[in-house]
Amino acid sequence: MNKIIGVTRTKQKDLNYASIIQLIHSDPLASRVKLSRATGLGQATITKIIADLISWGLVKEARSIDTVMGRKPICLTLDPYKYILGAMRINREYLTAALYNLCGKRLCMEQVGFAKDKSAHETIGTLKELWTKVISGFDRKRIIG
Numbered sequence: 001m002n003k004i005i006g007v008t009r010t011k012q013k014d015l016n017y018a019s020i021i022q023l024i025h026s027d028p029l030a031s032r033v034k035l036s037r038a039t040g041l042g043q044a045t046i047t048k049i050i051a052d053l054i055s056w057g058l059v060k061e062a063r064s065i066d067t068v069m070g071r072k073p074i075c076l077t078l079d080p081y082k083y084i085l086g087a088m089r090i091n092r093e094y095l096t097a098a099l100y101n102l103c104g105k106r107l108c109m110e111q112v113g114f115a116k117d118k119s120a121h122e123t124i125g126t127l128k129e130l131w132t133k134v135i136s137g138f139d140r141k142r143i144i145g
Contacts, residue, residue, distance in 0.1 A: 016041060020049050024059060024076050025103060031073035050076065057082040058102070078102050084138060085145040088127060090114070095123070097130040099138060110134050 007015070019039055024030045036046045053059035062075040080101040089096040091114065098109035110130045118126070135143060 016045070017049055017053070020046070020053070021058070021078070025078055028075070028077070030076045032076070033073055035076075080105065082142070084143045086131075086135070086143050087145060088131060090123070090127065092116075095127050095130060097127065097134040099134055099143065108134050108138070 016039070020035055023035055023038055027034065032043065032046050032050060035041070035050075036043050039046070041049075050059060054061070057079055059076050060079050062077045080103040083102060084107065085100045085102065087096075087098050087100065089098075094111050094114050096109065096111045099107045101107060110133050112126065112130065115123070115126075
C-alpha cells in the first residue's frame with residue numbers, strides 16, 4: 001500500500017485495516033497472498049492484521065482453494081453477524097433508524113415523515129422512539145455505530 005504523506009502511523013494502520021476489510025468484503029476468494037498483492041503490504045503485516053481481525057470476530061477462515069502447486073491458500077470472509085451497525089438519518093422529508101450487518105444487508109428499518117412544525121427537542125424524541133423500536137429484539141451488545 002502506498003504511504004500517504006502527512007499521515008500519522010496510527011492513521012496509516014487504520015487505513016491498512018480498512019483496506020483489508022474492504023478487500024475481503026469485495027472478493028469471495030480473498031486470501032492472505034491476494035491481499036498482500038492488492039495492497040502492497042508485506043506478508044507479515046497481512047498475517048498480523050488478519051490475526052487481529054479473526055481474534056475480534058470480524059473475519060473467518062472459510063475454505064482452501066485448490067492449486068496446482070504449493071500450499072493451498074485459505075479464503076477469508078467477513079462474519080456479517082458478529083456485530084450490527086446502527087444508523088440514523090434526518091432529512092427534510094423523513095426520519096430513519098436502521099440496522100445493518102457487516103456486509104451491508106439491512107436487517108431492520110423504521111421510518112416516519114419529518115414533521116417540520118416540531119421543535120428540535122420533539123424531533124430528537126421521535127428519533128429516539130424509532131431507535132428503540134428498531135433495536136428491540138437485537139442483542140444491544142452487538143450494535144455498534
